[in-house]
Each structure stands twice: as C-alpha cells, then as structure tokens.
Amino acid sequence: DGGITQSPKYLFRKEGQNVTLSCEQNLNHDAMYWYRQDPGQGLRLIYYSQIVNDFQKGDIAEGYSVSREKKESFPLTVTSAQKNPTAFYLCASSIGAGPEKLFFGSGTQLSVL
Amino acid sequence: SQQGEEDPQALSIQEGENATMNCSYKTSINNLQWYRQNSGRGLVHLILIRSNEREKHSGRLRVTLDTSKKSSSLLITASRAADTASYFCATDPKAAGNKLTFGGGTRVLVKP
Numbered sequence: 001d002g003g004i005t006q007s008p009k010y011l012f013r014k015e016g017q018n019v020t021l022s023c024e025q026n027l028n029h030d031a032m033y034w035y036r037q038d039p040g041q042g043l044r045l046i047y048y049s050q051i052v053n054d055f056q057k058g059d060i061a062e063g064y065s066v067s068r069e070k071k072e073s074f075p076l077t078v079t080s081a082q083k084n085p086t087a088f089y090l091c092a093s094s095i096g097a098g099p100e101k102l103f104f105g106s107g108t109q110l111s112v113l
Numbered sequence: 114s115q116q117g118e119e120d121p122q123a124l125s126i127q128e129g130e131n132a133t134m135n136c137s138y139k140t141s142i143n144n145l146q147w148y149r150q151n152s153g154r155g156l157v158h159l160i161l162i163r164s165n166e167r168e169k170h171s172g173r174l175r176v177t178l179d180t181s182k183k184s185s186s187l188l189i190t191a192s193r194a195a196d197t198a199s200y201f202c203a204t205d206p207k208a209a210g211n212k213l214t215f216g217g218g219t220r221v222l223v224k225p
Contacts, residue, residue, distance in 0.1 A: 042218055088153075090155055098143075098205070100161060100205070101146070102146075102148075
C-alpha cells in the first residue's frame with residue numbers, strides 16, 4: 001500500500017534531550033512537509049522540502065531541524081532549544097513542488113516528561 | 114497569524130441535516146483546500162477549489178469561493194454520524210511561496 005508512515009506514534013522527551021521523528025513515504029512525491037498541531041488548534045508549518053537536499057523554514061522553525069537526504073524520507077529533530085515541544089506532529093507530502101492535495105501521515109504525539 | 118479562519122468553531126447537528134462552515138482569509142490565493150481530521154489522526158484531503166472557480170462539488174460536498182470577499186464555504190449535505198470530525202480550510206497564498214496555511218478548524222458533531 002502506498003502512503004506516509006510516521007513513527008513512533010507516541011514519544012516522550014526528557015528535558016535537554018533531542019528527539020527525532022521519522023517520516024517515510026512511498027508515493028514518489030517530490031515535496032514533504034512537517035506541521036505542528038496544538039490541542040484544538042490548526043496546523044502550523046515547521047519545515048518543508050520541495051526536492052532532495054533542499055528544505056525551507058516554515059512559520060515556526062526555531063528549535064527544530066530537518067534533513068532530506070532521500071526522496072522518501074524527511075525526519076524531524078526536536079532539539080532542546082524547543083522549550084514547548086508538547087504537540088501532535090504531522091508529516092505530509094504532495095506530488096509536485098506546490099502544496100496541492102497533501103497526503104498526511106497518522107501523526108506522532110510528543111510529550112515532555 | 115493564521116491565513117484562514119473557520120466559522121463556527123463548533124457545530125452540532127442531527128443525522129440527515131446539512132452542515133455549513135465558512136472560511137475567511139486575508140491575502141490573494143492560488144487555491145483553497147478543505148481537509149477532514151478524525152480525532153487523533155492525520156488529515157484527509159476533501160476538495161480543492163482554484164481562485165478562478167466559484168463552486169465545486171464532490172459527492173455530498175459543495176464548496177464555494179468568493180475571492181472578492183476572501184471567503185469560502187463548505188456544505189455537507191445529508192450528514193451521517195461518520196461525518197463527525199474537524200474540518201480545516203487551507204490556503205495557498207500567492208505571495209507565500211509553496212506554503213499551505215491552515216485555519217483553526219470547525220469541529221462537527223453529527224448525532225444519530
């Protein structure tokens with residue numbers, strides 16, 4: 001089955017720790033995105049990538065880092081600089097470079113211990 | 114600040130009734146999209162309407178776009194319990210460069 005796989009489903013971070021959220025897609029999509037969703041809120045864009053080895057900051061990139069070494073993979077690292085990391089993180093992809101019809105993964109809930 | 118804002122924030126209807134929700138945005142757009150999210154899950158794309166289109170249909174969904182008022186509406190006809198979800202509008206602003214911006218969503222409860 002084609003789709004986007006996010007792992008883990010739940011993740012706990014200790015203070016001062018970096019954690020990495022995985023996102024893999026087998027849809028052969030060019031663009032990939034990371035969004036953050038706080039309870040009862042909409043989605044805010046963290047980072048996006050339109051092509052391998054290139055990515056751009058979204059609206060709330062501070063405290064996060066990404067890489068795009070392979071077309072199918074776009075991992076997100078939540079660094080210790082992100083002081084309020086508790087949120088639901090969603091990865092998405094789209095066929096072309098433009099954000100038309102995003103396909104989403106099932107999300108990772110990150111909580112702070 | 115968010116580009117799109119949905120109204121109402123929450124909606125409760127009986128099965129079989131129609132559900133209407135609205136989205137307002139601030140700047141010129143290339144297209145506007147609607148997504149559905151079931152609790153604790155990822156979003157699912159419902160429909161995309163381009164800036165030169167005024168109305169679009171998909172099954173029980175009807176979307177309108179008024180670029181002069183910078184607003185859109187999503188109508189779900191003959192609602193079912195399975196339509197219970199949060200609905201988000203998302204805009205592709207012309208000046209934003211490939212950044213899809215989401216509103217805060219409308220939570221819809223369809224009571225059987």
